[in-house]
Amino acid sequence: MPLGLDKTKFLANKARELEVQSRRKDERITLLETENAMLHLKLAQLRGEVTIAKKETSEFYSDLEISDKFKSYVIEKTNKLRKDALNLKQELVKLKTFVEEMPKQFAQYFNRAGTIFQHQTAAFESRSGNITALADEVAQLKNSLKEITERHALEKKRRQELHNTLMELRGNIRVHGRIRPLMEFDVENEDITSLGKPGSRSEVVVHYVDDENICVRTNKHNKVFEYERVYNSTEKQEAIFDEVQPMLTSLLDGYNVSIMAYGQTGSGKTHTMLGSHRNDDYNPSHDPHPDEGVIPRATRELFRLIEEKPVGTHSLEVSVVEVYNNDIKDLLSRDPNAKHDVVTGGDGQLSIPTVTSKPVDNVDSVMTLVQLGLKTRKESATLVHEHSSRSHLIVTLTVTTKAPSFFAKSFAAEPEGNTSISKKGVVGNLQTTNQQPVVRTKLQLVDLAGSECVGMSGVKGAALREASNINKSLSALADVLGALAEHRTHVPYRNSRLTHFLQDSIGGDAKLLILLCVSPAQRYITESLQCLGFGQRARQVQRGPTKRRLPSSAEKVAPENTQSRPNSATR
Numbered sequence: 025m026p027l028g029l030d031k032t033k034f035l036a037n038k039a040r041e042l043e044v045q046s047r048r049k050d051e052r053i054t055l056l057e058t059e060n061a062m063l064h065l066k067l068a069q070l071r072g073e074v075t076i077a078k079k080e081t082s083e084f085y086s087d088l089e090i091s092d093k094f095k096s097y098v099i100e101k102t103n104k105l106r107k108d109a110l111n112l113k114q115e116l117v118k119l120k121t122f123v124e125e126m127p128k129q130f131a132q133y134f135n136r137a138g139t140i141f142q143h144q145t146a147a148f149e150s151r152s153g154n155i156t157a158l159a160d161e162v163a164q165l166k167n168s169l170k171e172i173t174e175r176h177a178l179e180k181k182r183r184q185e186l187h188n189t190l191m192e193l194r195g196n197i198r199v200h201g202r203i204r205p206l207m208e209f210d211v212e213n214e215d216i217t218s219l220g221k222p223g224s225r226s227e228v229v230v231h232y233v234d235d236e237n238i239c240v241r242t243n244k245h246n247k248v249f250e251y252e253r254v255y256n257s258t259e260k261q262e263a264i265f266d267e268v269q270p271m272l273t274s275l276l277d278g279y280n281v282s283i284m285a286y287g288q289t290g291s292g293k294t295h296t297m298l299g300s301h302r303n304d305d306y307n308p309s310h311d312p313h314p315d316e317g318v319i320p321r322a323t324r325e326l327f328r329l330i331e332e333k334p335v336g337t338h339s340l341e342v343s344v345v346e347v348y349n350n351d352i353k354d355l356l357s358r359d360p361n362a363k364h365d366v367v368t369g370g371d372g373q374l375s376i377p378t379v380t381s382k383p384v385d386n387v388d389s390v391m392t393l394v395q396l397g398l399k400t401r402k403e404s405a406t407l408v409h410e411h412s413s414r415s416h417l418i419v420t421l422t423v424t425t426k427a428p429s430f431f432a433k434s435f436a437a438e439p440e441g442n443t444s445i446s447k448k449g450v451v452g453n454l455q456t457t458n459q460q461p462v463v464r465t466k467l468q469l470v471d472l473a474g475s476e477c478v479g480m481s482g483v484k485g486a487a488l489r490e491a492s493n494i495n496k497s498l499s500a501l502a503d504v505l506g507a508l509a510e511h512r513t514h515v516p517y518r519n520s521r522l523t524h525f526l527q528d529s530i531g532g533d534a535k536l537l538i539l540l541c542v543s544p545a546q547r548y549i550t551e552s553l554q555c556l557g558f559g560q561r562a563r564q565v566q567r568g569p570t571k572r573r574l575p576s577s578a579e580k581v582a583p584e585n586t587q588s589r590p591n592s593a594t595r
């Protein structure tokens with residue numbers, strides 16, 4: 025500090041000076057800071073420009089790359105186009121050649137198409153011609169079919185009417201005769217070599233004359249018996265059934281039908297009705313065995329006829345009974361010895377309510393039941409042959425038919441069991457089942473017991489009683505037929521259980537066929553004459569009333585004392 029200067033003043037000056045310096049420095053700092061800020065700004069601007077330039081450069085490079093790629097793509101494409109163009113040129117050359125050749129080929133194709141078209145048109149025309157012809161033919165066939173169907177229905181109706189007329193003309197009781205062949209047992213006590221020899225006991229004396237006449241010829245007898253049909257000893261079971269068949273149609277038309285075999289022991293009744301098989305070896309089958317008799321054949325035919333009817337309208341029941349010593353025995357019952365009686369219902373219809381009646385739906389089931397019944401049937405050996413049937417066997421097939429709807433209407437107004445329906449031609453028993461009117465008809469197939477004379481069979485005691493009862497019942501049968509023939513007001517059905525049981529099937533509108541079975545041998549001549557005489561009298565029933573009282577079957581036929589030959593035989 026200069027001398028003399030005031031120290032305070034000096035310091036104050038110094039401070040001022042420093043203050044100025046400081047202010048200047050602050051101003052300098054501010055200036056520098058401003059410059060710095062401006063520089064920062066400039067830097068930022070430059071940085072931005074650099075970034076943009078970089079981006080532009082990279083874009084340029086990228087564009088350059090793309091343009092390189094595009095260039096190579098263009099080159100490649102150009103090459104391809106060139107190639108294509110070359111190919112096209114070649115194609116064009118080919119096309120030109122083709123176009124040049126086309127008219128020629130078209131002409132060829134056209135020609136070929138023309139030919140094919142001509143062929144096709146011709147074929148189509150002929151085919152359409154055929155189709156038209158076929159359509160015409162179908163239309164004609166349809167018309168013919170309609171006509172045939174109508175004609176068939178008409179024919180069926182006419183056949184039905186004809187059948188009924190024929191059955192009426194033939195009569196309700198018909199008699200056929202069947203001569204069985206000579207059998208070994210016919211020789212009696214003679215040597216088998218004598219079988220059929222003139223003068224022997226087995227000499228043939230019952231002869232087939234023609235299909236309506238049988239002749240019995242010996243030194244003492246010469247008599248001809250005429251029936252609706254006669255079968256010779258070689259005629260098969262089938263031939264007999266041919267005659268039986270129409271009766272089954274009648275059965276389904278509402279008539280009761282009965283077919284019975286009549287003849288002496290060993291004359292072929294069981295063979296005719298059942299066949300010659302015994303109980304155990306019988307094999308029910310769908311096809312008829314040539315040996316089968318009327319019962320299996322009729323049953324089979326009945327099922328066939330029922331099959332032709334509307335489903336569910338017909339049903340069948342079977343019962344198997346025997347009339348033994350004038351008692352009715354149920355052969356399907358557990359107690360075959362229990363006795364049964366024929367009962368007349370309030371409606372006048374007959375039935376045996378206590379007898380087993382089994383529903384059946386095929387021939388096998390029927391035949392199985394028949395065979396079951398046959399096992400119980402009374403058989404006992406006689407002097408004639410070892411399987412003589414000592415009872416009448418009756419197989420009853422009851423057909424239940426649901427009445428058509430118009431019956432149901434008329435029935436609604438009628439009391440139960442009223443038979444007014446018979447006015448319409450239906451004679452079966454009309455009943456109700458759960459308010460549904462039904463018609464019941466019966467087919468009774470009867471294998472009668474042997475009709476021989478007691479003395480001939482050589483039986484005694486119980487067997488004699490059997491034979492006596494057989495003769496009585498057969499005699500009652502003859503009496504019934506006699507009463508019917510004479511149109512008597514009283515027909516003695518109740519004289520025997522056999523006729524009482526068969527009452528519905530004998531007389532009235534019922535159809536009865538009696539098959540007379542005769543042995544040809546001389547040793548049975550009395551029985552054969554009796555049997556043939558019985559048949560002859562039975563024929564009177566359909567020939568109308570006769571003044572003469574018919575002798576019963578037990579009465580003998582008086583032998584005729586003539587030696588004339590068959591040609592001059594009396595009738």
Ligand SMILES: Nc1ncnc2c1ncn2[C@@H]1O[C@H](COP(=O)(O)OP(=O)(O)OP(=O)(O)O)[C@@H](O)[C@H]1O
Nearest residue numbers: 204289290291292293294295300411412413473474
């Ligand atoms: N037409 C026939 N063809 C062949 N054999 C028959 C003929 N008829 C009967 N026969 C035979 O004769 C024998 C006696 O016949 P079948 O038993 O049928 O007599 P039947 O009259 O029933 O006797 P019965 O009353 O005693 O029972 C049997 O062996 C049977 O095979």
